Amino acid sequence: MTCIGISRMQQSLPDAPLDIIGDIHGEFDALKALLHHLGYNNRGHHPQGRRLVFVGDLCDRGPDSPGVIALVRRLVEDDKAQAIMGNHELNLLRGDRKDGNNWFWDDVNPKEHKFEPYARINPAEREGLLSFIGQLPLILQREDLRVIHAAWDDNAMTQLLARSSEPLLDLFDEWERQTDAELAKQGLLSESKAEEDAWKHALSDSDQIVPLLQATGLCDELRQMSNPVRVLVSGVERLAREPFYSSGKWRFTDRIKWWDHYETRTPVVVGHYWRQFSPVDRKQFGKGDSNLFDDIAPTHWHGARGNVFCVDFSVGGRYQERRGGARRDQGTKLAALRWPERTLVLDSGETLDTGGFRD
Secondary structure, eight states, rough: OOOSSSSSSEEOOSOEEEEOOOOTTTTTHHHHHHHHHTTTTTTTTOOOOOEEEEOOOOOOOSSOOHHHHHHHHHHTTOOOOOOOOOOOHHHHHOOOOEEEEEEEHHHOGGGGGGOOOOOOOOGGHHHHHHHHHHHSSSSSEETTEEEESSSSOOOHHHHHHTTTOOOHHHHHHHHHHHHHHHHHHHHHHHHHHHHHHHTTTTOOOOSSOOOOHHHHHHHHHHHTTTTTHHHHHHOEEEEEEEEEETEEEEEEEEEOOOGGGOOOOOOEOOOOOOOOOOOOOOOGGOOOSSSTTSSOTBOOOOOSSSSEEEOBGGGGGHHHHHHHHGGGGGOOOOOOOOOTTTTETTTTSSSEOOOOOOO
């Protein structure tokens, strides 16, 4: 069953029942367990003709990112699955060293020790891996469903798809240059540099107390919101009310609940946002930002119309459970949302109904 391509950056979903798998973050064993519970064989075949969809963030933090990507790549190339690009894949394409992605670079980095043990990629396989993730679309949709990694934003999509024949990284860099030129014109670039120079000793240290660096936060907001690729793969962000430490550095912009302004009838499934089944101190996972789901039941749809669902259940924090830094009963999970049934299947084997859906 071949899906019909709309453009290089957007593909159509097949006319079949779907199993939409959340952020995997290198948890290869969890992925294999989930595929078993979903009923797929080793080649990605399902006896009922179901199809797999991966929402991005296949890699980083977990013990076997190369194994996860290799399996997903085989399923995609065998026409058994579709996958979209997440912000962690984009980081690799851009050569951006981030917390948890040293499996790819294998540099000397003491901060990465918290993720040990983890498999490193064979250097000879780097080029092929980058080629695969560089061909992933950002958008999947059909008449009854939309899938995006972080945010469904019509303005960002219009800008991106108008230039979909151009190389993604070239577009990304062009929008970055345009934004920096605007920031320099406003004087924010020099103000931000002065702030960062004054606090450079503390910006990567969670034990420091850092004030809200307003110029830096405004630069971060404009860089995020002026780049359509950033919006789609890492969401809507605004200047924070107060600074917070997350994923290895102090941050000055907050993630925004874009779904509270999503009024379109077509349901959207996303990953990215680290839901939990039980109350948890997010700082133990390196997440100092606010929990966007504090007032939303973990199995409920959300948003203005009750038709958005985040299927990321924090399996990216499982390394903490292995290290004893988090209680097992707090339950990081890898989950799949079955569509059109709207049920959740977990890597631990449970099947749960979702609630709150409004069409």
